[in-house]
Amino acid sequence: MPSATRPTTVILAPGGPGLGPETLESLPLPHGCKRLSAMSACHPGDDPIALQTTRLIELISAAAPSENVVLIGHSAGAWAAIRAASQTSADLTAVVLIAAQLRNRIDQPELLRKRLRMLGQPTRQYAQRAQSLSPARLPPEESELLDLLVADLSLTLPVTGAAQFAFLDACRRSWNVQAMRSLLTRPVDDELPTLVQQMQTPMMVINGEHDPWAGAASATEIGAAAKNCVVEIIPGAGHAPWLDEPKRVGELLVTTLEKASSK
Secondary structure (H helix, E strand, O other): OOOOOOOOOEEEEEEOOOOOHHHHHHOOOOOOOOOEEEEOOOOOOOOOHHHHHHHHHHHHHHHOOEEEEEEEEOOOOHHHHHHHHOOOOOOOOOOEEEOOOOOOOOOOOHHHHHHHHHHHOHHEEEEHHHHOHHHHOOOOHHHHHHHHHHHHHHHHOOOOHHHHHHHHHHHHHOOOOHHHHHHHHOOOOOOHHHHHHHOOOEEEEEEEEOOOOOOOHHHHHHHHHHHOEEEEEEEOOOHHHHHHOOHHHHHHHHHHHHHHHHH
């Protein structure tokens, strides 16, 4: 059993996939908390979720013998986090999934349409194009695809204040567009519900009430499938709920890490 004197390390799985660790810099973790982030190069033909899963397992395996390890996955990073937690033989203390879902779907299509109507130009035009894209019709230019991805992501944020603009800017700077191309052409992943059912590690799901992609319905589905899971729906929050309600999300993360440190 881990001792109370062991340090706690947080291993992050940024979403996207292909987003850099700077997109989670504002995540309200306790001051001085050790953070590691799973990043991998992605080339044509690679599976970005599999690459991120492998990197997560490597980080978990290196840290777990001497530290309490909390795994945090955001958005598509939650898929890699679920896979890593189910595949690793190391002792994980807790798993936190943020803006997570088991199926690649839109929870609240009407909310998405409402947000689209509220966007100004040229972001609305880019977001409209992104909504109609198919894997076979992705623009060849990386800069153009990046504009579409960022505009599409902006639809998931209920407000656009300084924190949200900084988040979108971090996404634009760090996004590995090749990883996103690979994800969009990747076969549908139907194993996640089974993997969640098999997980023994305590889990928490934090989804925003006003996230059109992964809201309350997706969080409830994960909670129903998991053996040991706390579901938290953050009122008024979107796809990056810590930007909208940093105090509440911070409280949840601090509580999770305190429990990890006491084990």
